[in-house]
Amino acid sequence: MTKPSSQLPSSLTLVGAGKMGGSMLEGWLALGLPSSGVTVIDPRPSEEVSRLCGERGIALNPAQPPVSEVLVLAIKPQMLDEAAGRLNGLLGPKTLIVSILAGKTIGDLKSRLPAATAIVRAMPNLPASIGRGATGAAASGEVTDAQRSTADALLRANGIVEWLPSEDLIDAVTAVSGSGPAYVFHLVECLAEAGTAAGLPPDLAQRLARATVIGAGELLFQSGLSPETLRQNVTSPGGTTAAALGVLMAEPHGLKALMRDTVAAAKRRAEELAG
Known part of the structure; x- marks a missing residue:
C-alpha cells in the first residue's frame, strides 16, 4: 500500500473528471488521499469514474458540494464562464485552486471567480494519464509554502513537476511538453x-x-x-x-x-x- 503523503489535503473537490481529471483522481487515491474527503463534480461522469466513486465512497455530484481545502479545475476551458457562478460558491477564504485549464491565466480565474485567492496554474501533458507526465506549474503571490507543497504533491502523483519562476513561461511549457x-x-x-x-x-x-x-x-x-x-x-x-x-x-x-x-x-x- 502506498504511504499517504503528509502534504495531501484533508478535503478536495475535483471539478471535471474526464480523461485527465479522472487519471489525476486515481493518482491521488493511490498516494493515500482520503476518499471520504473527496468530492467530484461532473455532469456526465464516465462509467469508470462513477464506479470508482461508488467503490471508494467518494461524493459524486452532491446537491450541496462542500467548501474544500483544495479545488481542482479540470473542465474544458470554454466551460469556465458558464461554471464560474457555481465554482465561486465552492471557495472559502483559504481554498487553494489548482487549475489545469489550458489558456486560462491566473488573471482570468481571478476575474471570473471573485472569491479566489491562492491559485496554482498547471500545464500537464497526456502521459500524465498513465503516471508519466511532465507538468509545469506557476503559483500566484497568495499561495503559501504549505499550499505549494500540497499542489506539488497532487501534481506529482501523475509524473514530474517543474515549478516556474513566472506564469509567463506557461506558453513555452505548453509548446514543449504540453504539445x-x-x-x-x-x-x-x-x-x-x-x-x-x-x-x-x-x-x-x-x-x-x-x-x-x-x-x-x-x-x-x-x-x-x-x-x-x-x-x-x-x-x-x-x-x-x-x-x-x-x-x-x-x-x-x-x-x-x-x-x-x-x-x-x-x-x-x-x-x-x-x-
Whole structure:
C-alpha cells in the first residue's frame, strides 16, 4: 500500500473528471488521499469514474458540494464562464485552486471567480494519464509554502513537476511538453513510413518504429545520462547512425531548426489563445 503523503489535503473537490481529471483522481487515491474527503463534480461522469466513486465512497455530484481545502479545475476551458457562478460558491477564504485549464491565466480565474485567492496554474501533458507526465506549474503571490507543497504533491502523483519562476513561461511549457507528445507520435509515423519506403512491410515498419521510440524513451528515463551522451554512445564513427545523423543534424534545415520552428509555432498559438 502506498504511504499517504503528509502534504495531501484533508478535503478536495475535483471539478471535471474526464480523461485527465479522472487519471489525476486515481493518482491521488493511490498516494493515500482520503476518499471520504473527496468530492467530484461532473455532469456526465464516465462509467469508470462513477464506479470508482461508488467503490471508494467518494461524493459524486452532491446537491450541496462542500467548501474544500483544495479545488481542482479540470473542465474544458470554454466551460469556465458558464461554471464560474457555481465554482465561486465552492471557495472559502483559504481554498487553494489548482487549475489545469489550458489558456486560462491566473488573471482570468481571478476575474471570473471573485472569491479566489491562492491559485496554482498547471500545464500537464497526456502521459500524465498513465503516471508519466511532465507538468509545469506557476503559483500566484497568495499561495503559501504549505499550499505549494500540497499542489506539488497532487501534481506529482501523475509524473514530474517543474515549478516556474513566472506564469509567463506557461506558453513555452505548453509548446514543449504540453504539445510534445504529439511530436513524438508523429516521429513514429514518419519513421515507420521511411521504413516502408526502404522496403519493409508496413506493419513490420510500424512495429519496429513504435518499439524503437518506446525503448529509447525508457532508456533515457532509466539511465540518467544526457540525451547528447546517449546519442554519442550509439553513434560509431563512419557507421550507419553517423550517416543518418549527418542528415538530421545538417544546418540550416536539420531537425534542430525544424524543432525550433515547431515549438515557436506552438508557443505563438498558445499566446493567441491566452489573449
